Amino acid sequence: MNLLDVIGPVMIGPSSSHTAGAVRLGLLAxxxxxxxxxxxxxxxxxxxxxxYRGHGTDMALLAGxxxxxxxxxxxxxxxxxxxxxxxxxxxxxxxxxxxxxxNTVRFHLEGVTGKxxxxxxxxxxxxxxxVTEIDDFPVELNGNLPGVLIVHQDxxxxxxxxxxxxxxxxxxxxxxxxxRTNKGGTATMIIECDQMVPxxxxxxxxxxxxxxSVRFINKVL
Amino acid sequence: xxxxxLSLEKYIEWAEKExxxxxxxxLEDNAKDMDTxxxxxxxxxxxxxxxxxxxxxxxxxxxxxxxxxxGGSAKTLAETMAKPGYKSLxxxxxxxxxxxxxxxxxxxxAMGRIVAAPTAGASGVLPGVLFSLKKHRNLSNIDLQxxxxxxxxxxxxxxxxxxxxxxxxxxxxxxxSAGAMAAGAAVSLLGGSAEQVxxxxxxxxxxxxxxxxxxxxxxxxxxxxxRNGGSAMQALLAxxxxxxxxxxxxxxxxxxxxxxxxxxxxxxxxxxxxxxGLANTxxxxxxxxxxxxx
Ligand code: SF4
Numbered sequence: 001m002n003l004l005d006v007i008g009p010v011m012i013g014p015s016s017s018h019t020a021g022a023v024r025l026g027l028l029a030x031x032x033x034x035x036x037x038x039x040x041x042x043x044x045x046x047x048x049x050x051x052y053r054g055h056g057t058d059m060a061l062l063a064g065x066x067x068x069x070x071x072x073x074x075x076x077x078x079x080x081x082x083x084x085x086x087x088x089x090x091x092x093x094x095x096x097x098x099x100x101x102x103n104t105v106r107f108h109l110e111g112v113t114g115k116x117x118x119x120x121x122x123x124x125x126x127x128x129x130x131v132t133e134i135d136d137f138p139v140e141l142n143g144n145l146p147g148v149l150i151v152h153q154d155x156x157x158x159x160x161x162x163x164x165x166x167x168x169x170x171x172x173x174x175x176x177x178x179x180r181t182n183k184g185g186t187a188t189m190i191i192e193c194d195q196m197v198p199x200x201x202x203x204x205x206x207x208x209x210x211x212x213s214v215r216f217i218n219k220v221l
Numbered sequence: 222x223x224x225x226x227l228s229l230e231k232y233i234e235w236a237e238k239e240x241x242x243x244x245x246x247x248l249e250d251n252a253k254d255m256d257t258x259x260x261x262x263x264x265x266x267x268x269x270x271x272x273x274x275x276x277x278x279x280x281x282x283x284x285x286x287x288x289x290x291x292g293g294s295a296k297t298l299a300e301t302m303a304k305p306g307y308k309s310l311x312x313x314x315x316x317x318x319x320x321x322x323x324x325x326x327x328x329x330x331a332m333g334r335i336v337a338a339p340t341a342g343a344s345g346v347l348p349g350v351l352f353s354l355k356k357h358r359n360l361s362n363i364d365l366q367x368x369x370x371x372x373x374x375x376x377x378x379x380x381x382x383x384x385x386x387x388x389x390x391x392x393x394x395x396x397x398s399a400g401a402m403a404a405g406a407a408v409s410l411l412g413g414s415a416e417q418v419x420x421x422x423x424x425x426x427x428x429x430x431x432x433x434x435x436x437x438x439x440x441x442x443x444x445x446x447x448r449n450g451g452s453a454m455q456a457l458l459a460x461x462x463x464x465x466x467x468x469x470x471x472x473x474x475x476x477x478x479x480x481x482x483x484x485x486x487x488x489x490x491x492x493x494x495x496x497x498g499l500a501n502t503x504x505x506x507x508x509x510x511x512x513x514x515x
Contacts (some may be wrong), residue, residue, distance in 0.1 A: 001380045002251065002255050003251045003262060003370070003374065003377065006337075006338065006372075006373045006376035006385070007269055007338045007372065007376070008265075008269055010268075010272050010335070010336050011333050011334070011336055012333070013328065013329030013330060013333055013334075013439040014331075014332065014342075014442070015342070015441050016340060016341050017388075019332070020337070020341070050513060051438065053288065053437065055441070056287055059332070075332060103446070125386060126250050
C-alpha cells in the first residue's frame with residue numbers, strides 16, 4: 001500500500017466496495033465481452049442485492065458498462081445516460097449460495113456485434129474486484145494486468161505450447177492459473193501478462209491443437 | 222514493502238536524527254518507494270486537496286443521501302453557527318472542523334465526489350481538520366499538502382501493522398485511523414515536533430480503541446456521518462494536548478498493535494455486517510425493514 005492508496009483514490013461515494021468496486025466490475029465485464037454492450041441483465045447477490053439502491057451499486061455497474069471511471073461525477077445519473085445511449089439493462093436479485101462472496105454480481109451481456117458472455121465477479125474490498133466465472137468456466141481475474149483466457153482440452157503439452165507462443169511474441173507471463181472440471185476434460189487457463197498480447201499471438205494460440213477458444217481481456221483502470 | 226511492518230517511531234527517529242521535518246523524510250521515503258519524484262507526489266496531493274475542497278462545498282449545499290436516511294446536517298450546523306450572537310460550545314477551529322467533516326461525509330453518502338482518505342466511509346475527517354486549520358491559521362494548500370503527506374504515512378503505518386477497513390477491524394480502524402492521521406497532520410502543520418506527532422496519533426488511537434462498525438442497514442450513513450465529526454474532534458483534542466507537551470504513555474506503534482489485537486477479537490457482527498450494535502437496534506431494524514421492502 002503506498003501513499004496514494006491511503007490518500008485517495010478520488011471516487012464517487014459512498015462505498016469503496018459497493019460503488020467504486022462496482023464500477024470496476026462493470027469495466028472488467030466489458031473488457032471480457034470485448035466490445036460495447038447493448039444489452040445487460042444484471043443479477044445482484046448478497047449484500048449487493050440488499051443495499052444496491054442506497055449505495056448506488058446499480059448506477060456504478062452501469063457506469064462501468066459505459067466505460068466510465070469510478071470518479072466520474074455523472075455516476076449518480078448513469079441510468080439516464082444508459083437509456084440515452086441505448087443500453088438496455090435490467091436489474092434483478094439472485095441467490096448464488098452461502099459460499100459466494102456477499103458483494104457479487106452476474107452480468108449477462110450482449111455486445112454491438114452480437115457477442116455474448118456471462119461474467120460473475122465480486123467486489124472484495126477497497127475497490128478491488130475479482131471475476132470468478134466467465135461463461136460457466138471458473139477463473140480468477142482482477143483486471144490489474146492484461147490477460148488471456150483460454151478454454152482447451154486437458155491434454156499434456158497444451159500449457160507449454162501456449163506459453164511458448166507467448167514468449168515467441170515477447171509477452172512476459174506475470175501469473176497463470178489453470179482450472180479443470182475433470183481430468184482430461186475441458187480446462188481453462190487464465191494468463192496474466194506484463195504486456196498487451198498482439199493479435200497475431202492470439203491467432204497462433206488459437207491454432208494450437210486442443211485449444212477451443214481464446215479471449216484477450218484488457219486490464220481496467 | 223507491502224508486507225513489511227512500518228513503524229511511526231522509526232520515522233520519528235529518522236527525522237530527529239537528521240534534524241528534518243517529519244513530512245520531509247516521509248516524502249523522501251515515499252518517492253523512493255514509488256520510484257517517482259517528490260514533486261510528482263506533491264502535485265498529486267494538490268489534486269486531492271482540490272477535490273476535498275469541492276466535496277466540502279458540495280456537502281454544504283445540504284445534500285441528502287440516496288436512501289433518504291441522512292443529509293443536511295452540515296448545512297444546518299453552519300447556518301446555526303453563523304447566526305448573530307450565536308455562542309458556540311466548541312470555538313472556531315473545532316466548529317469548522319466539525320462542519321466540514323460532516324459536509325464531506327454527507328457528500329459521500331449523497332454520491333458526491335470525494336477523496337477516500339483513508340476510506341470513503343471516513344473521508345470527512347481529514348478535510349474537516351485540514352481546511353479548518355487553513356481558514357483559522359492562515360495556511361495555504363501548499364502547507365496543507367505537508368500535513369496530508371504526514372497523514373498518509375500514518376495511514377500506511379496502520380495499514381501495514383493492521384488495517385484501515387471497517388470490515389476487517391471495526392470503525393476504530395476506519396474513523397479511528399482517520400482521526401489519528403488528522404491529528405498527526407494537525408500537529409505537524411502547527412509546528413509540532415515529530416515526537417509530538419507520535420503522541421497525538423497514539424492519543425487518538427487510544428481514545429477510539431474498540432469502536433465497532435455497525436452501519437444501519439449496511440449503508441455508510443448512520444452512525445458514519447456523525448462519527449466523522451466525532452473523529453475530527455478527537456484529532457483536534459489530541460493535537461491540542463500533544464502540542465502542550467502532554468505525552469502518551471503508550472507509544473503510537475504499540476497503540477496501533479493494541480488496536481489490531483482488539484480488532485482481531487472483534488466479533489463479525491461488529492465488522493460492517495450490519496448485524497450488531499446500532500444496526501441491530503429496534504429503530505434501525507424497523508427502518509431497514511421498510512427500506513428493503515421498497
Ligand atoms: S461504522 Fe463502519 S461503515 Fe461507518 S464509518 Fe465506521 S467503519 Fe465505516
